[in-house]
Amino acid sequence: MASKGDVRVPPLPSGEQTVWVDVSALLQEACSDIQGGELIHGENFSLFAAMSALEIMDPKMDSGMETCGYRSIEEAIDCGAAPIPFSSDRTVDIQCMIDVMDHLLACEASWHKGHSLAQTVFSCIYLLRFQRTSSNALLHSYCRMVRTTCHAILSVVSDARTHEEEDLFIMAFGLSLKEEGDEKCLSMLSAVEETVCRQLRACKALLSKKKAIEDVEPLQANPDLEEGYCRAVLCRLRFRKHLHHVLTCLRKPQGRGLELARKHIASCLLELAAMRESSGFLVCNAYVTSQVNIEDRTTASGCPPAGFDANLNARLSAPTPPRAIKILSWTKTLEYFEKLLQDLDVICALSLDLHVEELLEFIVKFQKSQPDLVARAHLQVLLIHDGKLYGRDPFHEVISQATALPHIMKNTELQKHELIQRLGQLLISLLKILCTNTAWQRRKLGKILQDWSIIAGQLDLSSSKESGDSFSVSIDELVQNSWANTSANLLIWTEEQIYWIAARYLMLGFELELYGPGEYCMVYWYLYIIFVKLMEKAQLRISQNSDASRRKGKKRRENSKDMARDARLSPKMLLLQCYIYLSEGLAMMSAALANERQLVKKWSAFSTEQERFFQHFDLLLKARVPDGVSYPLFKDSTAHVNFSAIVRYNYFRDIQRISKELRGTFSGDPERLSELRQIEQVAEHNRIALNVIHQVGACDPSLEISFVFGHHTCFAVAMVKRA
Numbered sequence: 001m002a003s004k005g006d007v008r009v010p011p012l013p014s015g016e017q018t019v020w021v022d023v024s025a026l027l028q029e030a031c032s033d034i035q036g037g038e039l040i041h042g043e044n045f046s047l048f049a050a051m052s053a054l055e056i057m058d059p060k061m062d063s064g065m066e067t068c069g070y071r072s073i074e075e076a077i078d079c080g081a082a083p084i085p086f087s088s089d090r091t092v093d094i095q096c097m098i099d100v101m102d103h104l105l106a107c108e109a110s111w112h113k114g115h116s117l118a119q120t121v122f123s124c125i126y127l128l129r130f131q132r133t134s135s136n137a138l139l140h141s142y143c144r145m146v147r148t149t150c151h152a153i154l155s156v157v158s159d160a161r162t163h164e165e166e167d168l169f170i171m172a173f174g175l176s177l178k179e180e181g182d183e184k185c186l187s188m189l190s191a192v193e194e195t196v197c198r199q200l201r202a203c204k205a206l207l208s209k210k211k212a213i214e215d216v217e218p219l220q221a222n223p224d225l226e227e228g229y230c231r232a233v234l235c236r237l238r239f240r241k242h243l244h245h246v247l248t249c250l251r252k253p254q255g256r257g258l259e260l261a262r263k264h265i266a267s268c269l270l271e272l273a274a275m276r277e278s279s280g281f282l283v284c285n286a287y288v289t290s291q292v293n294i295e296d297r298t299t300a301s302g303c304p305p306a307g308f309d310a311n312l313n314a315r316l317s318a319p320t321p322p323r324a325i326k327i328l329s330w331t332k333t334l335e336y337f338e339k340l341l342q343d344l345d346v347i348c349a350l351s352l353d354l355h356v357e358e359l360l361e362f363i364v365k366f367q368k369s370q371p372d373l374v375a376r377a378h379l380q381v382l383l384i385h386d387g388k389l390y391g392r393d394p395f396h397e398v399i400s401q402a403t404a405l406p407h408i409m410k411n412t413e414l415q416k417h418e419l420i421q422r423l424g425q426l427l428i429s430l431l432k433i434l435c436t437n438t439a440w441q442r443r444k445l446g447k448i449l450q451d452w453s454i455i456a457g458q459l460d461l462s463s464s465k466e467s468g469d470s471f472s473v474s475i476d477e478l479v480q481n482s483w484a485n486t487s488a489n490l491l492i493w494t495e496e497q498i499y500w501i502a503a504r505y506l507m508l509g510f511e512l513e514l515y516g517p518g519e520y521c522m523v524y525w526y527l528y529i530i531f532v533k534l535m536e537k538a539q540l541r542i543s544q545n546s547d548a549s550r551r552k553g554k555k556r557r558e559n560s561k562d563m564a565r566d567a568r569l570s571p572k573m574l575l576l577q578c579y580i581y582l583s584e585g586l587a588m589m590s591a592a593l594a595n596e597r598q599l600v601k602k603w604s605a606f607s608t609e610q611e612r613f614f615q616h617f618d619l620l621l622k623a624r625v626p627d628g629v630s631y632p633l634f635k636d637s638t639a640h641v642n643f644s645a646i647v648r649y650n651y652f653r654d655i656q657r658i659s660k661e662l663r664g665t666f667s668g669d670p671e672r673l674s675e676l677r678q679i680e681q682v683a684e685h686n687r688i689a690l691n692v693i694h695q696v697g698a699c700d701p702s703l704e705i706s707f708v709f710g711h712h713t714c715f716a717v718a719m720v721k722r723a
Contacts, residue, residue, distance in 0.1 A: 073128055073312055082125035082307035084132050084139075091220040092287045094229050096306055097139055100126065101236050103305035104146050106298040106333040110325065112153070112340070112374055118173040118313035119325050121150055125307045130179070138233070141192045144185040145240045151177040152247040153374055160377035160435070173313065186244060193237045200230035228281040232300075235274035242267040246344065250378050253391045258348040258382075265345045269338065275300065276334055298327050336372075343375035347382060352390050356402045356427070359383070360500070363434045365671065373437070380435040384428055395424030403486075403493045404545040419462065419487070422455055423494065430501070442508040445501055446619035452501065453623040456494045462487040492541045499534035502625050506530065509616070510714040517707055520716060521590035522613055522634055526620070528583040533626050535576050542570070571665045575672075578655045578662075578679050582715050585651030585683075589690060589718060591638035592646060593705060596698040643694045652687035655679060681711040689718035 070076035086096035104127075107120040126133050126143050133140040154177060195216075202216040203226040218226050219233065245264040249257030282301035299305055310325055328336065346366060354362060366379065385391030389398050399420070426448070433444040506527050509515055515523050569577065607615070613631045614621070621629065659680045666672040689705075696703060702723045707716035 070309055070312060073125060076125055076309055076312060077129065077132070081309060082129070082132060084136055086306055087287075089221075089287075091222050091225065091229075091285075094220045094233070095282070095285070095287050095301060095303070097136075098229075098232055098236070098282065099299040099301060099303050099305040100124070100139065100307055101142055102299040102301075102330060102333075103308060103327070104143075105236075105337075106327050106330060107308075108146065108150065109333040109336045110328045111150070112336065112372060113328065114373075115325050116173070117150070117154075117171065118175060119310040120327065121146065122173075122175050122313055123308050123310040125309065125312070128175075128312070137188075137192050137195075141185065141188040142237065142240065144182055145189050145244060147177060147179075148182050148185045149240070149244060149247065151182075152244075152251075156247075156251065156381055157373060157377045160380040161432075175313070186241065189237060189241055193234065193241065196230055196234050196237065200227065200234065203227045203230060225285060228278070228285070231274065232278040232282060235271045235278060239268055239271035239275065242271065246341075250344065250348070250382070253385055255350075255352050255382060255390055258350075262345055262348045265341050265348065268341050272334055272338055272341075279330070295329055295331070296326075297330050298333070300330055340372060340375055343369060343371040344378060347375065347379050350382070352392075356398060359431075360434065363431070364504070367434070367438070367441075370438075376435045376437070380432055383431050383435070387428070395427055396420050399423060399427065399490070399493070403489045403541075419455060419458055419490075423490065426451055426455065427497075430497070438508060438511055442505060442512060445505045445508070449498065449501055449505070449619060449623040449625055452494065452498045453625060456491060456498060459487045459491040459494060463491055489541075489544060492537055492544065496534065496537035496541055498623075498625055499530050499537060502530045502620055503527065503534060505620070507714045510709070515616070518609075519612055519616065520707060521587055521594060521638060522609075523616065524583045524587035524590065525634055525638065526617060526629070528580060528587055529626060529629060531576060531580045531583055535573060535580065538573065538576070539569075542573075571662055574658050574662055575676070575679075578658050578676075578683075581651040581655045581658075582679060582682060585646070585655075585686060586716060587638070588641050588646045588651070589686065591641040592643045592698065595639070595641060596643065643690070643698050647690060647694045650687060650690065652683040652690065655683035656687070659683075678712045679715075682715045682717055685711070685717040689720045692720050693718075 070079065070081065076082065086093045104121065104124055107123060111117050111120040122128060124143070126139060127147060130140070130143065133143055154172070196219070198216045199219055203218065203223070206223060219229050220226065242264045246261050246268060249261035249264065251257070279300040282299075286301040286303050288303055294302070343366075346369070350362060363379070371379075383389060388394055429448055429451075433441055433448060436444065506523060509523065610631050613634065617629075659676055662676055663673070666676055693703065693705065704721045704723050706719050708719055709716055711717055
């Protein structure tokens with residue numbers, strides 16, 4: 001039954017007004033034109049809609065029904081699914097306990113990857129019924145620490161508010177992640193660790209035929225295996241302890257715990273290596289011979305763990321469907337936590353004195369390593385806390401520093417100005433967006449461009465003399481004059497950020513493989529325009545900042561030196577100039593191929609070139625970034641391009657000239673040097689390809705020309721081969 005507010009469109013009845021069209025030819029053409037993994041992109045079918053449609057049959061969202069298993073936790077316990085102790089054989093008992101630890105770690109990694117908490121970590125009966133482990137100090141303390149860690153992870157992801165991009169990540173389904181006594185889990189784990197350490201020392205003393213210092217009960221009955229089991233247990237306990245310290249230190253405000261967190265991260269990595277080394281010992285002494293494929297094993301020994309049933313929570317928690325979730329293998333689990341800790345270490349090494357531009361560059365570089373949700377959430381929480389950068393610097397001061405106007409922005413009335421407040425909120429939103437995954441980031445960047453464009457228009461009006469009457473009466477004439485000067489500088493900085501966002505938006509399309517070979521020309525053409533505008537605004541901002549510094553009391557004889565220095569482009573601007581030449585050269589090469597060979601001008605029956613132009617740049621065009629760009633302008637700019645013209649002015653040769661100057665400048669910066677090498681390789685290969693095509697003849701049918709991304713993720717290389 002539809003609700004009162006529902007509006008339903010009645011189906012079109014089959015009759016005289018119905019027109020049936022045979023679309024077999026279109027479908028056949030689509031089958032021949034579309035490659036594996038591609039989608040038909042209609043005008044009203046966005047990338048988000050396509051991703052939502054693909055959630056059907058996705059293992060996280062619709063992985064099928066699994067009806068086998070126990071009907072309740074009590075039934076599982078009565079049937080012996082979660083025994084305590086595991087076996088009358090103490091060696092088997094400790095082995096089973098290690099298997100439970102390992103599988104819990106694999107479940108935790110699977111949860112981090114976006115699977116349901118209820119059917120990963122809380123598929124463990126020992127976590128669901130804590131009282132069963134009270135007699136086993138080792139297992140009890142370990143399970144409490146797992147639950148405390150999960151609560152800390154869920155807390156930081158919830159605070160970052162990025163969980164909606166990763167399916168059901170933060171849904172706890174009514175399961176308790178925090179109970180009385182959990183605050184003592186660290187001391188409980190440390191006490192158990194100390195006991196195992198004493199057992200290990202006693203074992204070593206016995207093996208070396210020395211009298212044990214104290215009488216300690218061993219973990220199991222076989223003296224020859226005692227040391228191996230002690231080491232296997234210790235590295236797992238210590239990993240848990242150090243991981244808890246890492247998460248605690250990262251949440252300290254204003255980055256006060258970053259240095260200590262790095263020390264615990266190093267310890268975590270050492271314990272992970274020890275856990276990997278223990279696999280050989282545990283496999284050799286496994287109590288059963290595993291028949292499971294090594295890629296599917298979720299424990300170091302390869303033995304299936306006791307005390308787990310993913311179907312129990314399907315009945316315990318109504319929102320949880322009975323899906324058949326595949327837990328990450330033991331090998332993949334170790335790789336995941338190693339990658340997570342390395343990403344967290346990069347975050348901890350972040351300098352808290354970076355300017356906005358440097359911080360944006362850091363986030364972009366950090367995202368190139370493809371960090372998972374947990375690491376990105378920690379980065380966002382570190383950057384933005386209580387509405388301040390690093391929880392320390394108000395954003396009006398951050399903007400003031402970026403625009404080199406600290407003496408003006410100290411005015412209290414200007415700090416409270418509506419546009420300043422809104423600009424600070426936009427900067428917060430930008431930082432949050434950059435910390436999300438690539439697909440989510442691109443969609444949000446396209447939408448936030450309109451907000452930045454609106455505030456740029458308002459700043460433009462505020463900087464004019466006619467806008468003086470629009471201020472609040474509480475701001476006196478002196479403040480109005482200060483605001484007029486301030487808004488002019490803010491406008492330049494805001495427009496620079498707009499073009500930076502636009503460039504990031506377009507380049508993310510290459511990383512997501514959203515562009516086809518036939519669309520490279522329009523994308524590089526648009527990217528070229530954005531880069532040119534970005535350089536104009538950056539140079540204007542640098543020039544104004546230099547003028548402001550000279551007005552602060554420098555001697556006149558120093559002005560000539562400053563002007564000479566400003567006339568030369570900085571290394572950062574020269575690197576941007578390389579990107580300008582690179583995008584322009586690739587746009588012109590693609591246009592020449594389209595004009596002379598008619599290779600990449602073939603469009604399917606589902607969309608024309610103009611339709612694809614609007615599909616890719618719709619959000620940029622709506623935000624008027626930049627103003628005046630249109631499809632007719634694109635066609636006019638590329639319609640008459642040929643190889644003879646672009647060979648005479650070889651854009652790729654100019655890149656090589658600039659790179660020689662920059663190579664020495666970036667010699668002490670490995671990341672910049674690596675970026676420069678990538679640009680050089682793309683330029684060199686395209687320069688050679690351009691000359692070969694021109695010499696042989698672009699119309700030669702024996703030439704096979706394709707674009708590959710072997711040297712750079714966003715800038716293609718033309719590959720020329722004989723058929």
